[in-house]
Amino acid sequence: MFEKALIGDRRYWGLIIALLAIIGVGFIIYLWQLKVGLKITGMSRDVSWGFYIAQFTYLVGIAASAVMVVLPYYLHDYKAFGRITILGEFLAVSAVTMCALFIFVDLGKPVRVFNVLLHPTLNSVMFWDMIVLNVYLLLNVVIGWTVLEAERNAAPPPKWVKPLIYLSIPWAPTIHIVTAFLYSGLPGRGFWLTAIMAPRFLSSAFASGPALLILLALIIRKFTKFDPGREQIQTLAKIVTYCIIINVLFFLFEVFTVFYSQIPEHMHHFEYLFFGIEGHGKLVPLMWVSFIGMVVASIILVIPRIRRDETTLAIGCALVIITTWLDKGLGLITGGFIPNPFDRITEYWPTAPEALITLGVWAMGFFILSILYKIAISIKEEVID
Amino acid sequence: MDINRREFLKITGASTIVGLLGGWKAVELLAPGELEAKYLPKTEALTAKRWAMVVDNKKMDEKTAKKCIEICHRIHNVPDIGDPKREIKWIWLEPFENAFPGQRQEHTAERLNGKPLIVLCNHCDNPPCVRVCPTKATWKREDGIVMMDQHRCIGCRFCMAACPFGSRSFNWGDPRPFIKKKNPEYPTREKGVVEKCDFCAERLAKGLIPACVEVSNGALVFGDLADPKSDVRKTLRTHYSIRRKPHLGTNPQVYYIV
Numbered sequence: 001m002f003e004k005a006l007i008g009d010r011r012y013w014g015l016i017i018a019l020l021a022i023i024g025v026g027f028i029i030y031l032w033q034l035k036v037g038l039k040i041t042g043m044s045r046d047v048s049w050g051f052y053i054a055q056f057t058y059l060v061g062i063a064a065s066a067v068m069v070v071l072p073y074y075l076h077d078y079k080a081f082g083r084i085t086i087l088g089e090f091l092a093v094s095a096v097t098m099c100a101l102f103i104f105v106d107l108g109k110p111v112r113v114f115n116v117l118l119h120p121t122l123n124s125v126m127f128w129d130m131i132v133l134n135v136y137l138l139l140n141v142v143i144g145w146t147v148l149e150a151e152r153n154a155a156p157p158p159k160w161v162k163p164l165i166y167l168s169i170p171w172a173p174t175i176h177i178v179t180a181f182l183y184s185g186l187p188g189r190g191f192w193l194t195a196i197m198a199p200r201f202l203s204s205a206f207a208s209g210p211a212l213l214i215l216l217a218l219i220i221r222k223f224t225k226f227d228p229g230r231e232q233i234q235t236l237a238k239i240v241t242y243c244i245i246i247n248v249l250f251f252l253f254e255v256f257t258v259f260y261s262q263i264p265e266h267m268h269h270f271e272y273l274f275f276g277i278e279g280h281g282k283l284v285p286l287m288w289v290s291f292i293g294m295v296v297a298s299i300i301l302v303i304p305r306i307r308r309d310e311t312t313l314a315i316g317c318a319l320v321i322i323t324t325w326l327d328k329g330l331g332l333i334t335g336g337f338i339p340n341p342f343d344r345i346t347e348y349w350p351t352a353p354e355a356l357i358t359l360g361v362w363a364m365g366f367f368i369l370s371i372l373y374k375i376a377i378s379i380k381e382e383v384i385d
Numbered sequence: 386m387d388i389n390r391r392e393f394l395k396i397t398g399a400s401t402i403v404g405l406l407g408g409w410k411a412v413e414l415l416a417p418g419e420l421e422a423k424y425l426p427k428t429e430a431l432t433a434k435r436w437a438m439v440v441d442n443k444k445m446d447e448k449t450a451k452k453c454i455e456i457c458h459r460i461h462n463v464p465d466i467g468d469p470k471r472e473i474k475w476i477w478l479e480p481f482e483n484a485f486p487g488q489r490q491e492h493t494a495e496r497l498n499g500k501p502l503i504v505l506c507n508h509c510d511n512p513p514c515v516r517v518c519p520t521k522a523t524w525k526r527e528d529g530i531v532m533m534d535q536h537r538c539i540g541c542r543f544c545m546a547a548c549p550f551g552s553r554s555f556n557w558g559d560p561r562p563f564i565k566k567k568n569p570e571y572p573t574r575e576k577g578v579v580e581k582c583d584f585c586a587e588r589l590a591k592g593l594i595p596a597c598v599e600v601s602n603g604a605l606v607f608g609d610l611a612d613p614k615s616d617v618r619k620t621l622r623t624h625y626s627i628r629r630k631p632h633l634g635t636n637p638q639v640y641y642i643v
Contacts (some may be wrong), residue, residue: 037576038540039557044470048555050546108540108555108577115520115539124541126519187513187633188549265487269469341551342479343486 001149003372004378008060012374019367026360029353030105037110041354046346047337049106049331051358056102057364058208060179061201062135063095064325065209066240067139067172074165080231087220087228088213089144090372092172096137098365103130105357118150125181132175139168151233152379174203181338191269191336194257200250201328207243210236218314220373226380230310237313241301244320248294253325272345273335276315280345283334286326294322334375410597428593432610435510435529435574436584437638438598439620440503445604450478450503453527453605457582460596462573464563473554475582476505476597481643485629497643505597506531506552506582507637514553523579529610529638530584538576549633553581579606610638 008016010068033040043050069088072078104110143164150157177198183189185195217237218226258266271277273287296317308311334348350358388396398531442494457463466472478501482489486504490549508531515525522537523544545553559576567573571587574580584607585595593599608615617640620626 037556039471039556043552043557045472045545046470046551103541106541108542109575109577111536112520112537112538112539115522119520119537121519121521123516124519124543125517126541130519132629182543182545186517186547186549187635188630189546277568334610336546341549343489344481344483 001146001152001375001379004221004375008374008376012370015370018368019370020365021362022363022365025359026363029356030360031337033105033353033357034110035283038106040348040351042351043104043354044346046340047334047346049333049337050348051354052102052106054329054333055358055361056099056106056149057101057179057201057332058178058325059095059098059102060204061324061328062132062209062212063092063099063136063175064172064202064331064353065213066092066334067169068206068236070165070171070172070215072235075169078235080235084095084213084228084232085147086107086144086376087373089140089147089210090376091213091216091369092140093137093144094365094369096133096140096175097368099133100137102358102362105361125178125185129175129178129182132178136168136175138144138169138338139164139171143168144376148376148379151211151383153362153381173202175204176205183332188341189336190265190267191343193266194254196254197248202248203243203247203250204324204328207240207247207320210243211240211320214316215321216373218310220377223373224381225384227379231240231311233310236293237307237317239302240317240320241298241307244294244324248291248298248323251294268339268343269335272338273331277345279340280347282347282349283331290323290331292328293319294327297323312320319380332352388501391520412623414460417545431589431592431594433528433615434611434641435609436508436589436616437529437608437610437640438505438584438595438617439606439617439624439640439642441604441606441624442500442502442641443642444602445503447478447501449600449602449604450501452600453503455480456596456600459566460568461571462564462568463559463580464560465565466560471503473498473556473560473580475554476503478502479504481547485627487630487632488627494617495504502641502643503597504550504552504629506584508582508584509633510636510638511634513549513635515545517547519542519543528620530586531581532583532586533580535572537581538578540579542579544579548635549635555579557560578586627638 029040041050041052065139066088069081069085073081073085104113110166116127116130142163147157170217180198180201183192184194186192214233217233217236221227258270268277272280273283274291275281276284297316300306300312300318301320306316338347339345406432432548454476456463458474460477463473463475479501480499481493481497482499484504486592504512508529508615510525510529512523512525514523515531518524518537519541520537522534522539523531524534540555542555545555556574556576556578561567561573564573584598588595594607595605598605606616606620608617612618621640624642628640628643630639631637
């Protein structure tokens with residue numbers, strides 16, 4: 001099937017070459033980081049995780065959201081999603097690959113990465129996160145590829161793949177729950193130390209992932225002969241709508257507990273993010289854009305007329321993707337470190353090299369996604385013909 | 386490849402000799418004696434069930450504190466990077482309200498207001514940094530010291546996120562150019578690993594108390610918390626002491642008399 005990725009029109013090759021160029025730039029800058037160390041980033045003694053770990057966290061959510069197309073099809077026999085499960089699974093593959101790369105570029109000693117396997121540490125959440133992410137990657141590669149191959153041969157998928165599919169369903173939320181546990185079990189970080197962290201991760205994941213899937217489906221329909229389907233897009237839209245509403249609610253639950261209890265260790269982080277402390281407030285405008293944007297997205301998506309119109313739906317989905325990214329890919333990690341354990345403010349902002357390495361990893365993800373989608377869609381087109 | 390009988394015998398003969406030599410070496414290595422003695426704690430080593438420190442702030446003045454910091458950073462090859470965002474520090478001064486953020490109040494005793502306190506790794510009895518490390522590069526020794534293996538650390542910085550005391554530093558770049566005078570007795574670090582105070586484990590092994598304690602004129606008390614006759618126990622019996630963020634359950638083993 002892979003040969004399908006090697007035949008394409010000019011637009012396809014243009015995209016591939018553009019992505020490779022961005023990957024190349026990111027890679028060269030990564031080599032520089034490898035040489036001189038992480039000092040080329042904006043991270044510091046106080047904000048010791050930054051953009052890389054934040055992207056990782058956001059993308060685990062995107063990866064987990066594949067379950068939102070797999071579950072209705074396999075557990076509820078919702079036939080319409082049969083057309084697009086492959087899109088969800090391949091999106092998960094590219095997202096998990098980006099997750100692994102973001103962890104890798106964040107390591108101070110990447111050559112020692114296999115120490116995690118050499119000295120398995122059951123009490124470290126990071127060890128478990130590595131396990132669940134890798135298994136999830138494997139599950140999606142195997143399931144996606146096998147089912148697609150069967151579809152090409154106009155045969156039912158082999159029997160052995162069914163148990164793997166059922167396993168992948170609970171496995172998807174697990175990857176994001178374990179990722180939330182990286183943060184929510186740390187005693188000294190009031191911003192993260194809350195049981196709502198995992199539910200918030202899931203709600204924002206199941207809003208942003210399907211939103212991205214809708215945009216991808218619309219793009220696919222526009223540029224290829226394969227139509228993911230109007231009903232499919234509309235069902236996904238409902239999932240996005242309710243998940244973004246739940247996400248706003250979960251956030252407000254946390255705000256209530258934090259501000260009604262008035263416990264400073266929990267309040268200071270929110271104050272920094274949304275109002276700024278002592279003149280430090282780099283993230284304030286973005287955090288408001290994120291929160292207000294999510295509320296606006298919730299309102300417009302809940303109105304049937306707007307949701308049914310695919311143009312306005314696309315705008316709503318873009319809003320969901322951007323606002324959840326600001327929330328998780330920017331505010332969540334930085335906000336947890338500010339103020340620091342000494343109640344002092346050290347601000348964080350990614351540097352240009354850090355941003356370019358980040359962009360390189362994203363390009364890598366979209367490169368993998370383009371190739372996998374090219375294969376999947378070519379086969380779908382073949383079946384149509 | 387074809388070999389005749391003669392060649393075959395030559396090769397096997399040579400291999401046997403090499404094997405015998407190697408085997409003999411292994412016997413030598415495994416036999417009790419010199420090697421074992423080299424890796425067992427020396428008799429002069431200071432040992433304890435639970436090392437702990439008391440910072441007696443009534444005896445600590447800023448000059449003494451600076452001496453403690455200077456000697457620690459000098460003997461442990463701690464670089465002086467100068468940039469507060471990237472600095473490495475094992476022991477340093479923090480104003481009272483920053484070292485004890487929960488204790489901030491409008492009418493703190495004047496002698497405490499803004500007064501710098503010495504801070505270092507608390508060598509917690511229930512250390513969250515150890516709990517989160519994915520490679521066991523940081524671990525708690527039986528005597529309570531929270532150690533760091535800079536050769537195993539992958540630089541993921543999970544321990545820095547987990548430490549509620551900001552005790553850990555990361556080498557954002559190569560630290561070596563920033564070490565004024567290298568102490569050949571102690572290793573320097575590479576870029577990309579985390580480091581922190583180790584209660585002078587290398588000095589304890591030689592029978593010496595931690596360097597900061599030695600130069601503190603009695604303002605830092607160090608000893609075995611499990612021994613009722615130790616100096617730390619005596620000091621804690623006769624003075625009211627506080628610890629940083631005890632409500633987090635990490636059970637810090639650095640006590641403050643303020």
